[in-house]
Amino acid sequence: MTTRRVWQMPSAGSLERLAQVTEDLPPPGPGEARVRVEAIGLNFADVFASLGLYSATPPGAFVPGLECAGIVEALGPPRAGGEAAGTAVALGDRVMVLTRFGGYATALNADTRYLVPIPSDWTMTQGAAYLVQALTAWYGLVHLGALAPGQVVLIHSAAGGVGLRAVAMARASGASVIGTVGHADKVPVLEGHGLARGQVIVRDAARFAAQLDAALAAIGAPGFDLVFDALAGPFFLPALVRLAPEGRHVLYGAADFMPSGARPNWLRLAWQYLRRPRLDPMKLIDKNRSVMGFNLIWLFEHAERLPASAVAALALSPTPAHIGARFPFEEMPRALRALQSGRTTGKVVVEP
Ligand SMILES: NC(=O)c1ccc[n+]([C@@H]2O[C@H](COP(=O)([O-])OP(=O)(O)OC[C@H]3O[C@@H](n4cnc5c(N)ncnc54)[C@H](OP(=O)(O)O)[C@@H]3O)[C@@H](O)[C@H]2O)c1
Structure with a gap:
């Protein structure tokens, strides 16, 4: 003992x-x-x-x-x-x-x-x-997201744990990255990880659509091939409607719902839940777009798949x-x- x-x-x-x-x-x-x-x-x-x-x-x-x-x-x-x-x-x-x-x-x-x-x-x-952050980034970007060289990827919370790993994996895959952060003081961190100032959006909910348009125009891209999103909330739909044909929006979290206090404010959460983004699945067909979601805890239950997933993540992003x-x-x-x-x-x- x-x-x-x-x-x-x-x-x-x-x-x-x-x-x-x-x-x-x-x-x-x-x-x-x-x-x-x-x-x-x-x-x-x-x-x-x-x-x-x-x-x-x-x-x-x-x-x-x-x-x-x-x-x-x-x-x-x-x-x-x-x-x-x-x-x-x-x-x-x-x-x-x-x-x-x-x-x-x-x-x-x-x-x-x-x-x-x-x-x-x-x-x-x-x-x-x-492990957790690399498996999350690999599973979402590569396994589900089918990331390929030359594609344009929008990565939310790009300076966070999963975010920085996703940036590294997307760059290693030969994709163009646009990252978003909640505060300007995170921009230098992303510059230190290979993104230029123009590749980073400091999110502003009131003009987020215009921010996305400017970022796409700057690289001459018609839309995103992949959106990697753990925010949900007001940033979901503006990114979704800017998916290029065959684009994938991978949703894997809801950080926007995080309470700021030691315990949840249930009234505020209920209000946020009622205002959560909704989408019309028929429009996905019209535009050749997909929305996917995942929870890595599911992969925890499939122990037989973990070794190969960890090897693949380490091979793509060994730093x-x-x-x-x-x-x-x-x-x-x-x-x-x-x-x-x-x-x-x-x-x-x-x-x-
Ligand atoms: N589905 C899965 O299996 C899975 C697995 C791992 C992680 N996740 C999700 O992936 C996200 C990143 O995880 P992580 O562990 O690497 O954390 P992290 O990104 O290091 O930290 C979370 C980030 O969320 C952003 N955020 C947005 N709204 C927020 C709010 N109201 N309060 C606090 N933060 C807020 C902040 O970055 P900005 O303000 O710069 O955006 C913050 O730094 C989380 O949402 C997590 O739940 C999901």
Whole structure:
């Protein structure tokens, strides 16, 4: 038995409920490895889950966290069905860990099928910052979005964790990128990742359509081939109607719905929900356009597909993530609030 510390939500609903707990961790079960965690990657979904706004959140008490990185310290017995735990990993290996919740911990038992070796020249912090966002960008842009060289891609929240990875993957694929951000102070981050000033839109809801037209005119493109959108809200339809024929609008989040306080303002959420974008599917036929949606948690349930997806993401975009902010383990609530604010860039990482 090992003792560990976790950040636990007694129940979803308010960020103020997050509390540090010391508890025993049982030995790893069949097909599991115990990982000593050295870095935890935060995801926007962690905030939604803690607020009770994420459908995949477990009922009752839970430990948030979808990914971390650390060292394999112990291996459990073989998995039922004969496959040996530890066939892919060995004691002492440095691994990235995907976990369906439970990542906010100093140690955890993880299914070995969800462990990916950290590239030898990456730090643990970089290891904790890669998988969820790279898999999200790869799945949305490449697997669903059918991104191809020469296409024009609109990437919302381009300076965020998923956003910067999507920019890197789109550029590596030979696409032209237009990125959007919520605040002008994020523009230099995107310039540091290969976009020119004219390729970045600082979103203004009142004139967003004109901003998109100007960006398309500047590169001489008639429309977007792909829109990568985790905002929803008022930015959805102006981008959708600027899809070129055969264009795909991939919707994978609703950051516009993020409450600013420690708990949801249900009245405001209801108002936003009533005003959510609607579309006429018949018009998609007329214009040869598609709208798609996905939730990566679905891929978590298909462990057999994860290794190939991780290999494909790493092959397309092998550079470590941009770490925008680092916090000690004790400051987990502050780290979550920073991510919730929408002002961070790249990945937020917490280090036990
Ligand atoms: N479907 C899936 O499986 C999946 C998987 C991973 C992530 N996601 C989604 O992808 C998005 C990016 O995730 P991430 O972890 O990389 O986070 P992130 O992009 O680093 O941070 C979220 C960003 O959302 C933007 N935003 C827009 N409206 C906001 C609001 N009202 N409050 C706060 N932020 C707001 C902000 O950027 P700007 O203001 O610059 O736009 C903010 O930086 C999130 O919406 C997340 O839920 C979905």
